[in-house]
Amino acid sequence: MKIGVVTFPGSLDDRDAARAVRAVGAEAIALWHGDSDLHGVDAVILPGGFSYGDYLRCGAISRFAPVMSSIIEKAKSGMPLLGICNGFQVLCESHLLPGALTRNHALHFLCSDQTLKIENNSTAWTSDYEIGQEIVIPLKNGEGSFQCDDGTLARLEGEGLVVARYVGENPNGSRNLIAGITNARGNIVGLMPHPEHAIDPLTGPSAGGLGFFTSIMSQLVSK
Numbered sequence: 001m002k003i004g005v006v007t008f009p010g011s012l013d014d015r016d017a018a019r020a021v022r023a024v025g026a027e028a029i030a031l032w033h034g035d036s037d038l039h040g041v042d043a044v045i046l047p048g049g050f051s052y053g054d055y056l057r058c059g060a061i062s063r064f065a066p067v068m069s070s071i072i073e074k075a076k077s078g079m080p081l082l083g084i085c086n087g088f089q090v091l092c093e094s095h096l097l098p099g100a101l102t103r104n105h106a107l108h109f110l111c112s113d114q115t116l117k118i119e120n121n122s123t124a125w126t127s128d129y130e131i132g133q134e135i136v137i138p139l140k141n142g143e144g145s146f147q148c149d150d151g152t153l154a155r156l157e158g159e160g161l162v163v164a165r166y167v168g169e170n171p172n173g174s175r176n177l178i179a180g181i182t183n184a185r186g187n188i189v190g191l192m193p194h195p196e197h198a199i200d201p202l203t204g205p206s207a208g209g210l211g212f213f214t215s216i217m218s219q220l221v222s223k
Contacts, residue, residue: 001220004031004041006071006087008062012049013084013196020196021045024213026220033065042220043080043124044071046087048140048194058101058143059089068094080124080216081188085141088180088190097181097190098156099148104141105173113205114139114193115167116179120160123186128215134167135208137198144192146174146181156181163189 003021005028007014018028029041033051038044052061062068072094075081083091091097104110115136118129129135148156153175156162163180170177172192180191195209 001026001043001217002029002039002041003027003216004029004038004044006031006033006044006046006067008033008049008051008065010050010053011047011086013047013194014049016194016196017045017047017084020199020209020213023199023210024217026213026217031067033062033067036066036070038067038070038074043216044075044082046081046083046090047196048085048087051086051090054086054143057089057093059086059091059093062086062090063093072096075188078185078187080219082125082212082216083188083190084194084196085144085192088192089143091188091190096188097183098152099146099181101143101192102145102147103143104145104171109140109142110144110171111138111140112171113137114171114179116164116193117167118164119162120182122160123163123182123189123215124219125189125212125215126163127218128211135198135211136206137193137195137209138205139171139193141172141192144172144174146178146192148175159184164191
């Protein structure tokens with residue numbers, strides 16, 4: 001199985017994402033933002049970082065990269081797509097997911113280990129978790145506050161499209177403690193914290209993030 005990892009100018013966590021892909025036995029394919037060819041990948045990860053320096057809105061410039069035209073087309077047809085941190089912002093800017101990620105409510109950059117509760121395990125990226133399972137993975141962002149209008153929030157909650165919530169104090173002011181969401185089909189997931197930094201307790205706070213990568217492998221193998 002081949003999982004693409006996109007590199008934009010300013011991506012920081014593409015190598016960690018590729019490492020997580022290899023850890024579950026898939027082949028990590030480097031995808032360059034300026035190349036529209038997806039090289040036959042079975043799924044794609046948009047990693048964290050500060051694409052284009054976040055000089056406009058986070059992810060607003062990356063949304064127009066040549067690679068995104070191909071990714072948007074394939075994702076709308078069902079290809080699994082995971083956006084982590086800056087990647088989540090790109091997904092919202094691309095209108096593949098609703099809402100927006102705005103400045104943290106305290107207006108400070110956050111970097112800490114964060115407990116999450118898995119709310120939806122019917123997506124391509126969360127099927128190996130149990131609903132209600134709590135995991136600890138790193139959170140590091142300056143614009144990680146998930147915001148949307150009341151109607152969108154009601155739809156996300158009513159249709160079970162919230163993938164994960166923060167446990168405890170709301171770290172960045174997200175509505176309803178939302179840390180990640182999915183589309184109705186379940187192939188597109190955006191997550192603000194970083195599962196790729198928590199695949200092995202030797203190098204992270206836990207192996208709690210590994211399930212995102214074993215989940216997609218299970219989904220791809222079963223097809």
